Amino acid sequence: MQFAERESEITLLNTMLAESEHGWGRIAMITGPPGFDKSRVLHAFADSAVKSGATHLSAICLRNEQNISLGVIHQVSQSLSAALGEMPPALKLLQEAVFNAGPRGIRPEDLNWIGVTHGLWEIITNHARHGAVLITIEDVQYADSVSLDILLHFINRLHSANVFMVFTVNEGPDGVPLRIQSDLMHHAQCRRIKVAPYSSSTISRIAQVRLGTAPDDPLADAIHEVSGGNALLVRSLIEDRQNAGAEAQGLVVDDGFSGSVRTLLNRIGSTPLRILRAAAVLDASASPPLLAEMLHIKQLAVVRTLEWLAEIGLLGVDGFRHPAAREAVLDSMEPDTLKELYGRAAQLLHATGVQPTVIADHLVAASTKHEPWALDVLREAADQALATDEYELAVRYLRYAADLCSGPDERIQVTLALAKATWRVNPSTATMYLPLLVQAARDGRLPARDVHWLLTCMLWHGQYDEAGELFALLEQAEQGDGQEGAEASAWRLAADHWLASTHPPALHRLRGTYKPSSLREGSERHPAHSYARTISALAANLRNGETEAALRTAEKVLHSIQLEGCNIELVEAALFCFIYSDRTQEAASLVENLCAVAERRSSPTWLSVLAAFRAHIAELRGEMMEAVEYGELSLRTLPPRSLGMFAALPLASLIEAHTEMGQYQEAEQYLRHPLPETVYQTRYGLHYLFARGHYRVAVGQAHAGLSDILKCGTLMRSWEIDTPLLIPWRLGAAGVSVVLKNNARARKYLELHHALPHGHSLRIRGFALMVLASAEEVGRRPPLLRKAVDMLQESGHKMELAHALARLSHSLAALGETDKARLIGQQADRVGQRCHAEPLRRSVAHAFESDFGAIAAGNDQNALSPAEYRVASMAALGYTNREIATRAHITISTVEQHLTRIYRKLGVNGRNDLPRLFSSKELGTTSGGVLVAEDPRHLPGSASVPG
Numbered sequence: 001m002q003f004a005e006r007e008s009e010i011t012l013l014n015t016m017l018a019e020s021e022h023g024w025g026r027i028a029m030i031t032g033p034p035g036f037d038k039s040r041v042l043h044a045f046a047d048s049a050v051k052s053g054a055t056h057l058s059a060i061c062l063r064n065e066q067n068i069s070l071g072v073i074h075q076v077s078q079s080l081s082a083a084l085g086e087m088p089p090a091l092k093l094l095q096e097a098v099f100n101a102g103p104r105g106i107r108p109e110d111l112n113w114i115g116v117t118h119g120l121w122e123i124i125t126n127h128a129r130h131g132a133v134l135i136t137i138e139d140v141q142y143a144d145s146v147s148l149d150i151l152l153h154f155i156n157r158l159h160s161a162n163v164f165m166v167f168t169v170n171e172g173p174d175g176v177p178l179r180i181q182s183d184l185m186h187h188a189q190c191r192r193i194k195v196a197p198y199s200s201s202t203i204s205r206i207a208q209v210r211l212g213t214a215p216d217d218p219l220a221d222a223i224h225e226v227s228g229g230n231a232l233l234v235r236s237l238i239e240d241r242q243n244a245g246a247e248a249q250g251l252v253v254d255d256g257f258s259g260s261v262r263t264l265l266n267r268i269g270s271t272p273l274r275i276l277r278a279a280a281v282l283d284a285s286a287s288p289p290l291l292a293e294m295l296h297i298k299q300l301a302v303v304r305t306l307e308w309l310a311e312i313g314l315l316g317v318d319g320f321r322h323p324a325a326r327e328a329v330l331d332s333m334e335p336d337t338l339k340e341l342y343g344r345a346a347q348l349l350h351a352t353g354v355q356p357t358v359i360a361d362h363l364v365a366a367s368t369k370h371e372p373w374a375l376d377v378l379r380e381a382a383d384q385a386l387a388t389d390e391y392e393l394a395v396r397y398l399r400y401a402a403d404l405c406s407g408p409d410e411r412i413q414v415t416l417a418l419a420k421a422t423w424r425v426n427p428s429t430a431t432m433y434l435p436l437l438v439q440a441a442r443d444g445r446l447p448a449r450d451v452h453w454l455l456t457c458m459l460w461h462g463q464y465d466e467a468g469e470l471f472a473l474l475e476q477a478e479q480g481d482g483q484e485g486a487e488a489s490a491w492r493l494a495a496d497h498w499l500a501s502t503h504p505p506a507l508h509r510l511r512g513t514y515k516p517s518s519l520r521e522g523s524e525r526h527p528a529h530s531y532a533r534t535i536s537a538l539a540a541n542l543r544n545g546e547t548e549a550a551l552r553t554a555e556k557v558l559h560s561i562q563l564e565g566c567n568i569e570l571v572e573a574a575l576f577c578f579i580y581s582d583r584t585q586e587a588a589s590l591v592e593n594l595c596a597v598a599e600r601r602s603s604p605t606w607l608s609v610l611a612a613f614r615a616h617i618a619e620l621r622g623e624m625m626e627a628v629e630y631g632e633l634s635l636r637t638l639p640p641r642s643l644g645m646f647a648a649l650p651l652a653s654l655i656e657a658h659t660e661m662g663q664y665q666e667a668e669q670y671l672r673h674p675l676p677e678t679v680y681q682t683r684y685g686l687h688y689l690f691a692r693g694h695y696r697v698a699v700g701q702a703h704a705g706l707s708d709i710l711k712c713g714t715l716m717r718s719w720e721i722d723t724p725l726l727i728p729w730r731l732g733a734a735g736v737s738v739v740l741k742n743n744a745r746a747r748k749y750l751e752l753h754h755a756l757p758h759g760h761s762l763r764i765r766g767f768a769l770m771v772l773a774s775a776e777e778v779g780r781r782p783p784l785l786r787k788a789v790d791m792l793q794e795s796g797h798k799m800e801l802a803h804a805l806a807r808l809s810h811s812l813a814a815l816g817e818t819d820k821a822r823l824i825g826q827q828a829d830r831v832g833q834r835c836h837a838e839p840l841r842r843s844v845a846h847a848f849e850s851d852f853g854a855i856a857a858g859n860d861q862n863a864l865s866p867a868e869y870r871v872a873s874m875a876a877l878g879y880t881n882r883e884i885a886t887r888a889h890i891t892i893s894t895v896e897q898h899l900t901r902i903y904r905k906l907g908v909n910g911r912n913d914l915p916r917l918f919s920s921k922e923l924g925t926t927s928g929g930v931l932v933a934e935d936p937r938h939l940p941g942s943a944s945v946p947g
Contacts, residue, residue: 006041009193013045016191017054017164020132025158027187028166031176032195033312034267035232035260038168039138041195045166046136054132054164055083057124061142070094072137072147073120080123090119117153124154128162140167140184141177152183159189172269173301173308197229197313210238222251226322228313236260253324261328264314271297275305276314280329281341281365284319285349285358294344342366346374356381357393364400375404379414386421389601394421412440416450419457423566424603427460428642434458438466441473448477448488449528455495456569460644462678464506471495471510490528497535498569501542503645504719505681530557531570538573541580542721550577558590563597563606568646575613579620580725582761585796588617608638612650616687619653622798622835627657640673648675648684652691659695660799662838667695686712686727697736698839706736724756724764731764731771738774746775763800766791770804773811781811786878802831806844812878813847819915820878822848863905871898872906876914 013028020026030038050056059075077091087095093116124133137143137151155165169180176185185192198206204220207213213220219241227233236256244252265273278294279286288306292299309315320326330338343366349359350373360381363374378401385394398418405411419433434457441451451473458467474495477488499507534557537550554574561571571594578587591613598606615631618624631654640647651670658667671692679685693708713729716722724731730753737746750772769788773781785808792801805828812821825844832840864872867888874884881895888895903910 006037006044006195009041009195010045010048012191012193013041013166014048017045017049017052017132017134020162020164025161025163025189026165027155027158027184027190028164028193029176029180029185029190030166030168030193030195031171033171033230033308034264035230035312036195036197037231038170038195040231041193042136042138042166042168046134049132049134049164054134055127057083057133057135058137059147060138061140063139063142066142066144069144069146070150072143073150074147076135076137077120080120080127083127084123088119088123090116090123094120117150120150121154121157124163125157125161131162133161133163135163135165137165137167139170141169141180148179148183155184155187158187170267173272173305197311198224198227198231198234199229200224203229203234206234206238211241219251225316226251226253226257228310228316228321230264230313232260232263233257233313253322257322258324258328258331261314261325262332264312265329265332268309268312271301272305272309275302276309276329277333278341278345279306279309279315279319280326281338281345281362282349283326285345285354286319290348290352294341294348339366339368343368346371350377355384357384357397360397360400364396375401375410375414378404379417382417382421389603391421391424391603395425409445412437412445416440416446420453420566423457424605426638426642427457427605427644428639430457431461434466438470441470448474448484448491451477452491452495452528453566456498456566459498459503459506460568460646462645462676462681464503464509464678464681467503467506468510471499487528490532494528494532494535497532497539498573501535501539501573501721502569502683503681504683504721508719531567534570535573537577538580541577542723542726545723545725551581551583554578555586555590558594561594563594563601563603566605568605568609572609572613579617580723582725582763582795584617584620588614588621591617604637605642608634608643609646611637612643612646612653615650615653615657619656621796622800622802624657624661624799624836627653628661631657640675645676645679645682645684647673648679648682648688651675652684652687655688655691655695659691659698660839661836662842664695664699671695680711680715683721683726686715689715690727690729690732693732693736697739702736702739706733706740709733709736722756724753725761728753728764728767730756731767734771734775738771743775746771750775762791762795763797766795766797766804767800770800770807774807778811778814782808782815782878785811798831799835799837802828802835802837802840805831806840809844810847818848820876823876823915864902868898868902868905871895872902872914875899875902875911 009030016026016028030041032038046056046058057076057079059072059079061072065071074094077094081087081091124135127133135154140148140151143151151165154163158165167180167184169176175181184190200220203223204213204215204217207217207220207223208215211219223234223237227237236259237251237253240252240254240256241248243254243256265276268276274295275291275297278291282290282294288299288302291297291306292302295302306315310317313321314325315321320329333341342362346359346362346366346368349362350371356377359377363371363378368374378397382394382397382401385391385397395418398414398421402411402414402418405414415433415436419430419437422430422433434454437446437450437454440446441454446454451470455467455470455474458464458470471492474488474492478485478492480488496507499510533553537547537553540547541550554577557570557574561567563571575587575591578584578590591610595607595610595614598610611630611634615627615629615634618626618630631650634643634650635647635654640651643650651673654670655667658664658670675688679688689708689712693705693712696702696705696708698705709729709732712727713722713733716727716729730749734746734749734753737743737749750768753768766788769784769791773784773788776784785804788804789801789808792804795801805824809821809825809828812818812824825848828844829841832838832844870888871884874887879887881892881899884895885892899911902914906914908914
């Protein structure tokens with residue numbers, strides 16, 4: 001079985017066999033480290049020798065059989081008996097000796113040594129007169145001493161025999177074992193054949209045959225880098241790539257490679273194995289001096305062994321050639337042995353002063369609890385891990401450190417750090433540490449900032465009893481003297497505002513009503529001061545409306561914050577200041593910046609919260625697909641249970657978006673997510689209730705939907721945050737009343753809405769006009785809806801704009817203005833398409849039994865100048881001459897002159913004929929909800945707004 005990779009070695013062996021056939025006995029010693037094809041070379045050569053007529057006598061030496069006397073010679077004699085077809089007397093003596101051997105095996109004095117040895121050799125040489133005899137011994141280093149003595153007897157008589165003896169032997173760190181060198185290799189006829197590692201070019205040829213790769217494929221270099229050319233490892237990497245399937249690309253390191261590494265571990269000997277295991281434990285910290293000290297081995301021997309381990313492909317310049325090799329070494333150890341090595345490594349690393357994180361890794365792996373310095377190292381390592389955003393690593397260190405604490409103060413500080421680190425990974429997991437911290441707060445062992453953080457944790461999960469107790473502790477601490485009292489005042493005020501704006505029932509339970517209070521003198525010097533100002537900005541926004549001062553405060557926070565801690569409510573308050581001021585474009589930009597920071601910091605909690613904000617903003621702006629994408633990302637990053645009360649926000653966005661897109665089953669699935677009842681005592685619950693009401697109305701459950709919307713109103717009024725920018729519940733109730741054919745009640749809700757502030761919001765004003773139009777007689781609707789469209793177009797909220805356009809189209813159709821209605825319907829369809837609002841698009845299409853294909857113009861519009869085209873398009877949409885003059889910034893007289901020329905050029909009688917000559921595409925829309933001309937002749941900045 002010849003193989004091309006070792007052709008030169010096999011050719012040399014065949015030459016030596018030919019020489020031995022002339023009566024010149026030969027010896028070949030195939031050497032090389034474990035895994036270097038020695039046995040494969042031997043078998044391939046033996047197969048070819050047998051085919052050429054040689055008699056093959058063989059034996060395989062095993063490590064666990066090296067104490068069985070005559071074990072190797074017994075294997076040779078069995079081969080000889082098979083070749084002769086009979087059992088000569090000398091072989092019978094040997095067989096009887098083996099059969100009668102006692103527990104200690106055969107000793108030379110137990111048999112006729114001279115008779116057996118000479119008899120065997122005589123049989124072999126007599127047989128060799130008829131043709132060459134090949135004797136092969138694999139792994140001769142494991143041969144028993146008696147057999148080795150007999151083999152040496154054969155070698156000393158080899159010079160005149162037609163016998164070729166071939167041995168394989170493993171080379172260790174010190175080369176070939178001493179006895180093999182002195183007893184077998186000293187013979188004048190012995191030729192050493194050292195098997196070399198595979199080169200990259202050899203590996204490339206193997207890959208071409210086995211994998212069909214190209215000659216210049218970089219896979220060969222990658223395999224050589226990982227294997228060091230060790231044939232066993234090379235073959236396993238080739239097999240891993242084969243097993244990965246045809247679609248696999250590049251290097252594949254899998255079970256085959258790991259299994260081959262474990263095979264090598266059984267062949268390298270005890271001392272190299274100890275050094276390799278210690279190197280695996282120390283990993284990047286491994287060095288000859290440290291390994292020597294750790295294992296109590298001379299450093300020179302360690303250096304020599306490391307060089308040898310590199311030669312056989314397990315180690316490289318910087319440690320293990322591949323992490324899978326290190327893992328295989330670690331997996332091969334018994335757990336107790338592994339822990340012992342890690343413990344010893346931790347001691348040595350601490351003594352050398354390496355990075356705390358390196359020592360901490362070894363401490364945790366060792367599970368050792370008796371080192372007096374371990375707690376400090378673990379806490380310092382956790383701080384370093386947090387500084388590099390490795391939160392799960394920090395949690396791992398702190399969990400172990402918590403078991404090492406001796407006193408209550410130590411335990412509280414470690415548990416607090418552990419809770420905060422865990423919060424960044426999964427807030428629900430952090431709850432297990434909170435009871436101890438709440439008790440510490442009761443005992444006065446926590447400063448105000450940590451009491452405030454605990455309070456926000458309790459609010460996050462809706463644990464209002466504990467939150468109330470912590471709030472009382474802040475109020476109590478505020479009465480203290482000096483800086484501590486002043487700092488507690490700032491934190492208490494921040495909690496006051498956060499409760500008022502987000503968890504009003506909890507504040508009402510504590511105080512009855514919300515009464516804004518000022519900071520205590522001296523509080524402005526503390527970090528809590530800016531914290532409190534930001535939270536108070538949100539509270540003021542919900543009660544008094546948008547203020548530029550509040551937005552400036554919020555923007556400053558959002559531009560400077562690094563998302564380092566767990567202060568989610570600070571970021572949340574700043575973002576909601578923009579959202580509840582209808583500044584969604586600015587909010588979207590700010591969230592994008594924060595997401596870039598969160599991606600770098602890799603905190604699941606931050607990533608989930610910010611994804612929820614992106615979903616909410618996208619839904620408000622009518623970007624429904626984005627709302628679904630980010631809402632799902634939020635819940636995929638953290639489940640609703642971990643998001644606590646905040647989970648209502650992404651769920652609301654998903655329900656709203658799927659409802660608008662007509663995906664009612666998907667919306668219903670999100671409604672099935674369990675939420676605690678306390679969520680309806682939060683501002684987030686209002687968004688969820690309103691979304692559920694919208695869904696219920698859409699699926700024909702109008703009364704249930706109205707109940708949800710009215711519940712929003714009841715809560716908002718009782719919480720004193722009754723602003724339509726939070727939830728426009730009166731407009732929602734009015735809209736549902738129209739659906740229920742109760743226009744009188746709809747007008748009542750509209751009157752109540754108009755009595756509220758926040759009339760500056762174009763979105764809310766446009767929404768209100770749209771609902772009002774629905775409650776009016778059909779003849780009075782178009783002017784109201786035109787105004788609504790103008791406002792919603794300018795606001796940039798596409799979904800409301802699409803609804804307003806659709807209602808305007810239906811109204812015009814009901815009044816018999818079919819061409820104009822169709823044109824507006826096309827606009828509604830195009831905006832609805834961008835929002836993926838399929839129910840809306842179907843309602844418009846069904847009204848005209850049309851797919852809104854382009855309406856062909858009967859005349860050449862290219863005859864119009866850009867200014868005339870702009871005037872014609874607005875006139876086609878139903879604008880009056882005065883409205884056109886205002887939008888085009890020209891006089892009414894100029895509009896009239898333009899229209900006269902337009903009618904003449906297009907051959908129409910008047911403006912009522914214009915809608916038939918323009919399609920929605922010609923009038924144009926852009927993303928973002930603003931309708932602009934898409935015709936290239938339109939001047940920049942000119943707008944075509946549906947009438």
